[in-house]
Structure formats: C-alpha cells, structure tokens
Amino acid sequence: MALIGLCILVFASYMAGLSNKPVAEAFDKPQANLELRSDRQFRPVGAILILAIQSIAGSGNTNPEAYHLFGLAVHITTVLAVFLLAYRLMSSQNSALAVALIFALYPRHHEVVFWVAAYTHIIMTAYLLFSFNLYLKWRRVTKTRWLFISLILFVLAILGNEAAVVGILLFLMYELFWERDQLKADLKGKVLVLIHLLWPFVAVVLIYLSLFVIALGGGIKLCHKYD
Incomplete structure (x- = not known):
C-alpha cells in the first residue's frame, strides 16, 4: 500500500505538466539516435520507444500528453527502483520510502520528465538501477539467471544513453565499501575477487567503448553537444 x-503522490505532483507544449524538441527525427552520429552518440533504445509512441499517438507537437505521460511513467518506474535499492541496502521500509520520496520529488527532475529530448537519461537510469538491484539479488541468492538479467539490463542502459558506462563504478563501489568484509585482506586477493564478480560488466563496457573507437575513429563523448 x-x-x-x-x-499516486508522484503522479499527482507531476500531472499538471502533462499538457505542457514541447520546447526545443525534434519529434520528427528520433531516428537520429539509431545512427552513429558525428557527436559520438548512439541511443537506439530511447529512439525505438519514442518512435513507438509517435506511431501510436502522432506528433508530440499536437499530442504532447502521450509523450509526457511516458516520461512520467518511466520516472515512477525509476522511483520504484530507488525504493527497492534503498530497501535492499538498509532493510528498512520507512527509510527506503523516505529515500524514494526525496528522489521522486526532487524539483530538478521535472526537466527529464517533461523534456522529450532528455528521455534517454531517465530511460538509462531506470535500466541501470534495476540492473544493480538484480545484481544485489544475485549476490544474495547466487542464481545465474539474476546475473544474466542484470547484465542484459546493463546493456540496455548503455544503449539508452552512453553515460551508463560509468555505472560500472556503482557496482565497484558497492563491493569495495558495502561488502568490504567479504574481500580478501591483501590487495591481490581483493582484485581477484572483484574481477570474478564484475568481469561480465567490465567486458560489456570495454566491448562497447572499443566498438565506438573503431566505428568513429575517436573517443566517446559522454555529454550532449548543443548547437
């Protein structure tokens, strides 16, 4: 309950903005994120979702409610991921609710909820947080399927927004600080344990970055270039 x-509280807090008119968006060209662009951005997950909404609801210029409702739905989903993560880490429902509430109602989140051009950020965040949640579940029950699903979600997070590559640090910090008692005392032992636990995610990041370097002949840019 x-x-x-x-x-319900999150929806009620944002519902007044559902009819906001679009600002500085390119609803007619979401397919641009399906291509490797000169600014080194490749975000197919968000592009596919926006194209799906466009095919159902039409242009965002005439029907912005459908797009904003999608953004709000993703935000609420992310809030649930924050709650689950906080509950797993703190084992307190009240504390987890407080953390989720602060995240949900943080005033600056209105930008990614109602600005369609920024939807890749909330899509990435949702995938990344659920990936981390399932990683924590795998650490407790050690069933491979949870690790596999976590890895798939991590890949989707990266394909949602390239900034998700730094999400590997979230996994690393958890192991170094939250599970530090389970790591070996010596440095070599710690490194070996971390490699054993995190190598699938590290491999995904390295493969992704390598493909970018090969395809574009340069590094990856982790921020959007505004003209």
Whole structure:
C-alpha cells in the first residue's frame, strides 16, 4: 500500500505538466539516435520507444500528453527502483520510502520528465538501477539467471544513453565499501575477487567503448553537444 501511495503522490505532483507544449524538441527525427552520429552518440533504445509512441499517438507537437505521460511513467518506474535499492541496502521500509520520496520529488527532475529530448537519461537510469538491484539479488541468492538479467539490463542502459558506462563504478563501489568484509585482506586477493564478480560488466563496457573507437575513429563523448 505504501508503494501504491508513493506512485499516486508522484503522479499527482507531476500531472499538471502533462499538457505542457514541447520546447526545443525534434519529434520528427528520433531516428537520429539509431545512427552513429558525428557527436559520438548512439541511443537506439530511447529512439525505438519514442518512435513507438509517435506511431501510436502522432506528433508530440499536437499530442504532447502521450509523450509526457511516458516520461512520467518511466520516472515512477525509476522511483520504484530507488525504493527497492534503498530497501535492499538498509532493510528498512520507512527509510527506503523516505529515500524514494526525496528522489521522486526532487524539483530538478521535472526537466527529464517533461523534456522529450532528455528521455534517454531517465530511460538509462531506470535500466541501470534495476540492473544493480538484480545484481544485489544475485549476490544474495547466487542464481545465474539474476546475473544474466542484470547484465542484459546493463546493456540496455548503455544503449539508452552512453553515460551508463560509468555505472560500472556503482557496482565497484558497492563491493569495495558495502561488502568490504567479504574481500580478501591483501590487495591481490581483493582484485581477484572483484574481477570474478564484475568481469561480465567490465567486458560489456570495454566491448562497447572499443566498438565506438573503431566505428568513429575517436573517443566517446559522454555529454550532449548543443548547437
């Protein structure tokens, strides 16, 4: 019931902006994110979702509610991921609700909720947080399927927005600080344990970055270039 109430509160807090008219968006060219562009950005997951909304609801210039409703739905999903993560780490429902509420109602989040051009950021965040949640589940139950699903979500996060490559640091910091008692005392032992736990995610990041370097002949840019 508490989670349902949280979702209702988040929706009620943002619903006034659902009819906002689009600002500085390119609804007619979401397919640009399906291509490797000169600014070194490749974001197919968000592009596919926006194209799906466009095919159902039409242009965002005439029907912005559909796009903003999608953004709000992703934000609420991310809030749930934050709650689950906080609950796994703190084992307290009240504390987890407080953390999720702060995240949900943080005033600056209105930008990514209602600005379609920024949807790649909330899509990335949702995938990344659920990936991390399932990684924590795998660490507790050691069933390979949870690691596999976590890895798939991590890949989708990167394909949602390239900035997700730094998400590997989230996994690393958890192991170094939250599970530090399980690491070996000596440096070599710690490194070997970390490699054993995180190598699939590190491999994904290295493969992704390598493909970018090969395809574009240069490094990857982790921020958007505004003209």
